[in-house]
Amino acid sequence: MSVDEWDTGEVPRTDIADPGKQVPVPDRLRVLVLSGPDQGKQLLLERGTYLVGKAPTCDLQLSDGAVSRQHLELQVTGGGVLVKDMGSTNGAFFGGARFNEVTVGPGAVVTIGGTELKLATVERSHPILPSSSDRFGSLLGPSLRMREVFAVLELVAQSDVAVLIEGETGTGKELCAEAIRSAGPRARGPFVVCDLAGISRSLIESELFGHVRGAFTGADRDREGAFQQAHGGTIFIDEIGELELDMQPRLLRALESRKVKPVGAPQYREVDVRVVAATNRDLREEVKAGRFRDDLYHRLAVVRVTLPPLRERKEDIAALVALFLTGKDVEVPSETMGLFTEYDWPGNVRELKNVIDRGLSLMGQTRVLHPSLLGLEAMPGTSTPGGAQHWPTLGNEHFRDAKERLIASWERDYVTQLLRRAGGNVSKAAREGGLDRVYLHRLIKKYNIANVDE
Numbered sequence: 001m002s003v004d005e006w007d008t009g010e011v012p013r014t015d016i017a018d019p020g021k022q023v024p025v026p027d028r029l030r031v032l033v034l035s036g037p038d039q040g041k042q043l044l045l046e047r048g049t050y051l052v053g054k055a056p057t058c059d060l061q062l063s064d065g066a067v068s069r070q071h072l073e074l075q076v077t078g079g080g081v082l083v084k085d086m087g088s089t090n091g092a093f094f095g096g097a098r099f100n101e102v103t104v105g106p107g108a109v110v111t112i113g114g115t116e117l118k119l120a121t122v123e124r125s126h127p128i129l130p131s132s133s134d135r136f137g138s139l140l141g142p143s144l145r146m147r148e149v150f151a152v153l154e155l156v157a158q159s160d161v162a163v164l165i166e167g168e169t170g171t172g173k174e175l176c177a178e179a180i181r182s183a184g185p186r187a188r189g190p191f192v193v194c195d196l197a198g199i200s201r202s203l204i205e206s207e208l209f210g211h212v213r214g215a216f217t218g219a220d221r222d223r224e225g226a227f228q229q230a231h232g233g234t235i236f237i238d239e240i241g242e243l244e245l246d247m248q249p250r251l252l253r254a255l256e257s258r259k260v261k262p263v264g265a266p267q268y269r270e271v272d273v274r275v276v277a278a279t280n281r282d283l284r285e286e287v288k289a290g291r292f293r294d295d296l297y298h299r300l301a302v303v304r305v306t307l308p309p310l311r312e313r314k315e316d317i318a319a320l321v322a323l324f325l326t327g328k329d330v331e332v333p334s335e336t337m338g339l340f341t342e343y344d345w346p347g348n349v350r351e352l353k354n355v356i357d358r359g360l361s362l363m364g365q366t367r368v369l370h371p372s373l374l375g376l377e378a379m380p381g382t383s384t385p386g387g388a389q390h391w392p393t394l395g396n397e398h399f400r401d402a403k404e405r406l407i408a409s410w411e412r413d414y415v416t417q418l419l420r421r422a423g424g425n426v427s428k429a430a431r432e433g434g435l436d437r438v439y440l441h442r443l444i445k446k447y448n449i450a451n452v453d454e
Contacts, residue, residue, distance in 0.1 A: 028122045034130050036115030037063045050074045066090050066113025080105055081119060109144060128152060137179020139172055140323055143313040149305060156303045157183035164300045165278040167307030168436035170348030173278040181234040186274055189233025194226040197239035204247055210262035227260045230273045241281035252296045280436050310345040317341060324356045331368045339371050347434035412447040
């Protein structure tokens with residue numbers, strides 16, 4: 001299996017389109033059963049019409065009891081694949097919405113009954129199917145996005161190759177690294193975390209490789225670095241994107257030779273470690289910009305795993321809320337779940353947990369997690385600074401347009417105030433707001449925020 005197959009970076013999403021909309025597709029496609037009783041089954045598609053269902057006459061016959069005899073019709077043309085629900089009992093869903101007809105292209109996932117079908121290009125190699133589990137270690141996510149990630153992690157955990165975990169702040173990168181270690185052959189070995197963002201630049205070499213007594217001022221004894229501490233186990237190098245260029249060749253040498261030289265020591269020392277690194281930056285862009293070595297990137301990213309942000313997998317929120325409330329006698333009103341779903345969670349799963357913890361601490365004896373306890377009152381349409389309820393003015397806009405306008409207004413005001421409070425320092429603002437720095441830059445650019453008064 002090639003390394004490229006294990007790259008779980010984002011794939012452009014397919015739009016839900018009107019039946020007449022053109023969505024260019026290649027000459028040959030396939031329908032792959034991602035989940036359900038027939039997982040792994042597939043049907044090659046060329047130009048023409050195909051039936052999907054339980055009937056023996058269907059081109060793709062399924063055994064799912066919740067699928068109708070003739071459930072879907074696929075019309076493949078050069079302008080897209082028109083998917084029609086043939087009047088099924090349980091319906092067909094795309095992007096979480098039920099449809100009668102929809103035009104899609106490669107990458108689209110349609111759900112019928114308990115079966116997920118993916119429209120994909122024809123590959124030479126066998127694809128990695130989504131995991132049948134909604135968990136991997138402490139990571140939880142029943143969504144397709146997360147089960148695709150879990151499938152890769154389940155495989156890579158059994159090997160000893162280097163793994164690069166990418167994702168925004170709060171997506172669970174350290175939990176992911178711990179789960180890889182716990183599911184693999186080094187489970188009984190040490191797990192050593194080295195967070196480069198929290199280490200002074202002058203001490204990074206010592207933290208990674210150790211030092212001997214007298215190597216520098218304050219070195220009053222020999223000290224093992226993270227690589228030696230992790231001997232026989234796993235080293236997790238967090239925020240690898242913060243590593244300065246002058247230190248990168250030394251890390252590359254350690255990875256290639258499996259030897260480290262403590263600061264001030266005359267000789268190298270052998271280490272046996274598995275390396276898992278993580279970053280909230282796009283290291284490929286860092287390589288293009290000359291801030292990260294290409295050879296080091298490829299040495300770290302033998303397998304690259306991207307943890308999706310929570311706003312792109314909101315179907316996982318209910319399961320996460322239930323997890324964080326395990327063992328607690330708490331009622332979650334529908335208004336609260338609605339707010340959880342509408343909010344974009346710039347701090348991701350970590351922010352969701354913190355918000356729930358806040359609500360629990362303020363709940364008292366009511367045992368009801370009311371929206372007012374969550375600290376999300378700044379969301380559009382919830383409350384004004386004076387505490388009075390504020391409702392959006394009802395104009396001629398459709399609901400979705402009005403909602404997007406209000407959210408955009410709130411986001412711009414929030415980011416402006418956050419930057420003002422941080423004196424215009426984007427890194428500080430990101431930390432104080434619990435935001436990923438790349439995401440904050442994206443918001444600043446999106447709303448053209450500049451000249452913030454200190």
